Amino acid sequence: xxxxxxxxxxxxxxxxxxxxxxxxxxxxxxxxxxxxxxxxxxxxxxxxxxxxxxxxxxxxxxxxxxxxxxxxxxxxxxxxxxxxxxxxxxxxxxxxxxxxxxxxxxxxxxxxxxxx
Amino acid sequence: xxxxxxxxxxxxxxxxxxxxxxxxxxxxxxxxxxxxxxxxxxxxxxxxxxxxxxxxxxxxxxxxxxxxxxxxxxxxxxxxxxxxxxxxxxxxxxxxxxxxxxxxxxxxxxxx
Numbered sequence: 001x002x003x004x005x006x007x008x009x010x011x012x013x014x015x016x017x018x019x020x021x022x023x024x025x026x027x028x029x030x031x032x033x034x035x036x037x038x039x040x041x042x043x044x045x046x047x048x049x050x051x052x053x054x055x056x057x058x059x060x061x062x063x064x065x066x067x068x069x070x071x072x073x074x075x076x077x078x079x080x081x082x083x084x085x086x087x088x089x090x091x092x093x094x095x096x097x098x099x100x101x102x103x104x105x106x107x108x109x110x111x112x113x114x115x116x
Numbered sequence: 117x118x119x120x121x122x123x124x125x126x127x128x129x130x131x132x133x134x135x136x137x138x139x140x141x142x143x144x145x146x147x148x149x150x151x152x153x154x155x156x157x158x159x160x161x162x163x164x165x166x167x168x169x170x171x172x173x174x175x176x177x178x179x180x181x182x183x184x185x186x187x188x189x190x191x192x193x194x195x196x197x198x199x200x201x202x203x204x205x206x207x208x209x210x211x212x213x214x215x216x217x218x219x220x221x222x223x224x225x226x227x228x
Contacts, residue, residue, distance in 0.1 A: 034215040043204060044218045051213065093158065095216070105208070105216050109158035
């Protein structure tokens with residue numbers, strides 16, 4: 001089956017710094033990737049939709065200047081959390097839709113971000 | 117945004133018992149999917165049921181879908197301690213550029 005990877009799996013950073021999370025589709029091309037955030041004991045909340053070669057679409061309440069998304073190729077999307085604060089500590093999960101085939105959505109394993 | 121609600125929010129049962137979780141959603145869908153998530157881990161896809169299907173089985177899992185009521189249920193039969201996890205339903209409109217939208221989830225605890 002299709003595989004989506006994320007890197008890093010865990011990251012700890014200091015308040016005020018920026019962190020980049022990569023999401024890759026390993027064996028398929030994804031025109032669209034999605035970023036979700038999950039706080040402890042809560043569900044996944046869609047943050048943004050990332051389309052290859054165009055600007056990301058952010059969900060209501062998600063600061064686009066804080067969560068920078070770049071989808072530079074059909075296999076890579078990145079999420080950069082800028083000027084991170086402790087309240088940004090969360091589990092970030094990406095997913096990808098396979099281009100032109102069933103639109104099935106595949107999920108990455110997630111990245112645990114802790115901001116100290 | 118979240119599409120729907122799951123109930124119960126938490127469920128505690130003994131090994132061997134059946135566990136039933138329900139999911140309601142708000143809009144028309146192409147399919148509905150159920151996922152499992154162990155604490156602190158990624159999602160595991162369990163089963164997908166299309167809007168023209170009413171029931172689907174996979175091993176000890178049975179999923180039903182009632183599009184007229186916009187609801188689905190997940191039944192886990194003969195539960196095991198290893199089934200302890202959070203379970204989420206996710207709705208899909210299956211259009212390019214659209215994401216799965218997750219319900220709030222049910223936390224299942226199976227004790228031995």
